[in-house]
Amino acid sequence: MSFAWAKPYEPKHPAMRWLDQRLPLPRLVYNATGPGYPVPRNLNYWWNFGFLAGIFLTIQILTGITLAMWYYATADGAFGSVEHLMRDVNAGWLIRYAHMNGASFFFIVVYIHIFRGLFFGSYKAPRELVWMLGLVIYLLMMATAFMGYVLPWGQMSYWGAQVITGFFSAFPIIGEPVRQWLLGGFAPDQAALTRFFSLHYLLPFVIAGVVVLHIWALHIQGSGNPTGVDVKDEKDTLPFHPYYTAKDGWFAAAFLLVYAIVTFFAPNYLGHPDNYIQANPLATPAHIVPEWYFWPFYAILKSFTVGFILPAKLWGVLAMFSSILLLFFLPWLDKSPVRSGHYRPLFKIFFWLLVADVFVLGWAGGFAPTPFRVAVGQVASAYYFLHFLVILPWISRVETPLPLPNSITESVLGGEAAEVAPVSQKKPRRGSVATAG
């Protein structure tokens, strides 16, 4: 596929040859995840999360299909049907908790995957489309997760739907009609629940389709790597199978263990207690909060309290949508030719500031709004936009990157040589390895 030295598929078994000549499915698998796909030899553990995301998508689809067999999408019956599943159906509690926490872990994995991309410049040429398709997947995930959270028809389900569809009413003139059209009524009710269920079932398969495009685009250019240096020859790569199937496999097992611990021993830790109260349109919860993975965006939404030309609510909604949409322009905002953050001293500092900023936003969005928390959220929101739209373009103009290694192989073997024979007392920085070797 991507490199001249990629091993061509040669069927060993006559049955495979027969199949391959008629439908080259074995060839496709071989070239995508087998020895036919050469991968940089220096991938670190941050590169395991794409594979993991695929595993969690599979878990969600499998558990979700099972849940749908027991779920009634009716305003009267939804909550009770989930309780029936949890109490009376064999292993129903397991399927439900696995799906509930699977969503959270899917987001954990995807967030790590996205920040991996941000640090190692995975959005840069020639992988812009890989990045943008990934963002499409992320947006679809957010829509799917939101609609899935509405389905059990608990208090937070209902009021979350109320708040999130309320975003649309911030837009002048068309806002309110659009909101009513989306809900099929003036407030979330039977019509909204049924269509959310329908779309919640549909979107994961759309995600799976975009995942195929995401991986296809990736395999055209080949995976990036922690040095950000292009693959030059065969020495720089290893066949995906068995090297990365083994590494992905063991890491997935370790990560799934964490998922299992939460699912079996603290299944409600990441949820909100109010969602075990049946939806009541007449009783508003004290604090309406979305699921934890939306907290940073919720903080941005709530940070805009003053109107300036546009009304405050519209600023909040625009800011919240923009906070994700701006990521589509990242390849053109960050023009630094160096991909990896390891060789970008200034970028590295601001990257970690951004990570801290997103955690602060999560904290500001997830808990009851006190004056202090709101103020911190406003500072963090302002920084979020400044980071991507002002600081990042500025860095790429003024920064002097560290010298890059001549090749992937050199960076890897140089590092090993330094470890084996520590001649100099100072441990060489990753960035200076190339010059040392």
Add this chain to the structure above:
Amino acid sequence: MGSLFALPAAVLGFFVRLGWVRSIALFVGGAFALVATMSLYSGISAYYASPPTVLASAEFHLEPKELALRSDGPFGNFKNQAQLQRGFQVYSEVCSACHSMNFVAFRDLKGLGYNDAEIKKIASDWKNQVPSVNPDTGEAATRKALPSDHFPSPFLNETQARAANNNALPPDLSLITKSREGGAAYVYSLLTGYANQAGYKNEDGKELLKEFPDAKTPTNLHFNPYFANLNLAMPPPLTSEGQVSYADGTKPTVDQMARDVSAFLVWTAEPNLERRHAAGLPVTACGRSARAEDAGEDSPRQGQRRHHWLSATKLLHSATTTTRSNNGWRVAGATVRTTNRRPPRCRDAGMRSYSPQLSIGTRNPGLH
């Protein structure tokens, strides 16, 4: 003339050098940052212009008390059946006067150790009957409850419930320990936390009514510092020792009754909790070493002992036999192996290669 155009020319030149993508980015990013900063400024000035009034509930609301139950932690179980049965008795004789328990069925009581005959009797003796239809006239009627019925509600509908309770709606108790922050400890604290508001002081020695004279509890409400707004519609339900007489000789103090009913409500919220824990052990700990709580009935967390992994098997086995066996769900593979009298190994739970460091055994006791 040159000086007149110098500034615009410099600005234009700056944007031209910046390129159009970065110029737009600067504009958009600047706008969002500006409005966020304006919001910050307006928030801060509003804070100093009129500092928000501190509410009595913010200063006098208490976090739930400590409550240790057998169902706590990764090895938590429902083996304290005597306590759970006492808690059920408190629900039947006290709480059920106002609170429904819609998601629990009489048949579920098997999980508390009642046998079929006992359950049949409990159901048919239940004070509220099940709505039905008179087979001769077709008119609305009621009939005695069966084991397959869910607990009938004390009120016909929300309106009747509110009419009987000063317009307050007693919440359904099936999921109460899952639907409240603090869970069982919150329920226990609320039941035992009623206080006389006159002269009430918090831990800092501040007197509520001196600090907040307006916070006096309105008529028909009841002061309880564990409730979010301090004033609860429910009158103290457990008021005196001996309100319920326990058959097993346990002294029915208010504290004991509150503990028992809280333990019971953990079970009603999640009758499969014990199965979940039992299934989670072989999946995550891989049977390497397990610590089971074998404490005495009412002194949980004491006498923790280290067990050989076989005790995890024991736990599994009893979990699948003592809870409702009509559901018949067997814990992944392990129970099957137990009946084959072959000790379960890692691979029986579908996992083979975990190192002991990853197991949640004695090495990782903090997992609760």
